[in-house]
Amino acid sequence: MIKTSTQNELIQYVYNELADDAREQLEVALMHDNELAEGCSDLLLIHHLLDGATRSPGDRAINNILNYSKSLSLQS
Amino acid sequence: MNTTTQLSDSALVSLYIAGNENAFEQLVNRHKNKVFTTILLIVKDTYIAEDLMQDAFIKAIHTMKSGRYNEEGKFSSWICRIAHNLAIDFFRKEKRSPMITLEDGSNVFNTLAFAADSAESLQIQEDTFARLRELIQTLPQSQREVLMMRHYADMSFQEIADATGVSINTALGRMRYALINLRKKMLKSNIAYDKNFYTE
Structure with missing residues (x-):
């Protein structure tokens, strides 16, 4: 059973928010604890999938934004 | 080669405030997908999400150009928070639930x-x-x-x-x-x- 504090550290690890010393300790633990390593692997996979689920807006919307900014610059 | 591609968001904001439109284009391209997805996950309509994304960036333009941008926070968090608030406001105005x-x-x-x-x-x-x-x-x-x-x-x-x-x-x-x-x-x-x- 993984402790809640360690599970929270896994989340911080996946999102690169763990302090250096805590990260090193966790990485050592990952090498010796299969359950922990499996949990980490699952989180990293979901993290990767969430990146893929990002959508892109259409070019027209982006051009509208850029043109609006340029028009303001021309006015000033 | 575009010289702004390797710069930090903070540096790009400074350049943009100084009048560099390429810096702003870089910022937009760097963050457009996250801003758009943040809104889309709330409103679930591509066209409304694109409209609100434009509103979010226009709000950001006015804030930066008027010298009211707070450099303490991250640009990405700031622009996504504007986008998130606009999406929530949209539901309030429409009297719909974001659930x-x-x-x-x-x-x-x-x-x-x-x-x-x-x-x-x-x-x-x-x-x-x-x-x-x-x-x-x-x-x-x-x-x-x-x-x-x-x-x-x-x-x-x-x-x-x-x-x-x-x-x-x-x-x-x-x-x-x-x-x-x-x-x-x-x-x-x-x-x-x-x-x-x-x-x-």
């Missing part, structure tokens, strides 16, 4: 762009990501909120804790349950879940 129910996804979530690959694997990826976006909508609101703030709005867990009035451990716990629940839902839905398949 989103499952839909078939046929018209909203159907045009993902992927790197070149076989048509079949592209279709599987597209279906997987579309289904994943639907599953995000089925998470409890507190979990969905943390997931969107951290993953798409790029806020730190401490910033999320401050913004939502909970401890950082509660924010981390909600995120943990959000990810675990998503994984369970994906397995239950028989969604392709193969580590090798998604390796870049």
Whole structure:
């Protein structure tokens, strides 16, 4: 059973928010604890999938934004 | 070669305020997908999401050009928070609830762009990501909120804790349950879940 504090550290690890010393300790633990390593692997996979689920807006919307900014610059 | 591509967001903002439009274009291109996805996950309509994304960037333009931009925070968190607030405001004005129910996804979530690959694997990826976006909508609101703030709005867990009035451990716990629940839902839905398949 993984402790809640360690599970929270896994989340911080996946999102690169763990302090250096805590990260090193966790990485050592990952090498010796299969359950922990499996949990980490699952989180990293979901993290990767969430990146893929990002959508892109259409070019027209982006051009509208850029043109609006340029028009303001021309006015000033 | 564009000399602004390697600069930090903070440097790009400074250049833009000084009149460099290329710096702003770089900022927009760097953050457009996260801003757009943040809004789309709330409003679930591509056209409304594009309109609100334009409003978010225009608001950002006025803030930066008028010298009111606060350099203490991250640009990505700031622009995504503007986008998030505009999306929530949209629902308030429409008197609709942002609690989103499952839909078939046929018209909203159907045009993902992927790197070149076989048509079949592209279709599987597209279906997987579309289904994943639907599953995000089925998470409890507190979990969905943390997931969107951290993953798409790029806020730190401490910033999320401050913004939502909970401890950082509660924010981390909600995120943990959000990810675990998503994984369970994906397995239950028989969604392709193969580590090798998604390796870049």
